[in-house]
Amino acid sequence: MRKKTEERRQAILDAAERVFQQVGFERASMAQICSEVGFSKATLYSYFNSKDELFFDVMMAAASAEFEATKSLLDHSSDDARAVLLAYGRQYLTVLYSPRVQAIRRLMATEGNRGDLGRRCFEFGPEKGQNIVAGYLKTLMDKGVLREARPLLLSQQLHSLLEAEWIEQFMFGVLGELSASQFAAATGDAVDTFLRAWRPA
The missing domain is CATH 1.10.10.60 (Homeodomain-like)
Incomplete structure (x- = not known):
C-alpha cells in the first residue's frame, strides 16, 4: 500500500x-x-x-537526489583536496546544467517572488548546499590546506567560479548543450583558481 x-x-x-x-x-x-x-x-x-505546496515539492524533487549524491563526493577524510573538489565540481555542473534542472531554475527565477516560496526553495536548495560545502572547506582550513576565512564565503566563491563561464548565457536563454569535457575543463579552471586564492602562501 x-x-x-x-x-x-x-x-x-x-x-x-x-x-x-x-x-x-x-x-x-x-x-x-x-x-x-x-x-x-x-x-x-x-x-x-495547495498549488504552492505542490510547486515547492516539484522544485525540491527535481534535483534533490542528484544533489545529495553530488554532496556525498565531499570526502572529509581525503588528503587530496584538489581531487575531491574536482570530483564534486564536475558532478555539480553536470546536475546543475542538465536540461531538467535548467528548466526548473528558469521556472524558479520566474515564480520565486511569490510569497515566501522563493525563500523556502532557497533555504532547502542552494543555501543548504552551500552550507554543506562550507563544512567541507572548514575541514580543509582545520587541516591547514586553506587559509582561515569565513567558510560560507569560500563556498559561495567556489560555486560562483564553477558557474562563471555559463551563468550569463543561461540567464539570457542562449546557452547551448554542454558536454562532459566542458564540465571537466570548467571545473579544473575553477578549482585551480580557487586553490591559488586560498591556499596558504
Missing part, C-alpha cells in the same frame, strides 16, 4: 512539473494537473494542500 501511495505522489509531481513548465505557475491550475495525471481533485488534495 505504501508503495502505491508513493507511486501516486510521484505521478502527481511529474504531471505538475510538466504543467508548470508548459504554462507557468500563475496559469497552471489544480484541475489541469488532475487532467494531466488522470486523478480526481480529491486524490490530488489528499497529497498536496
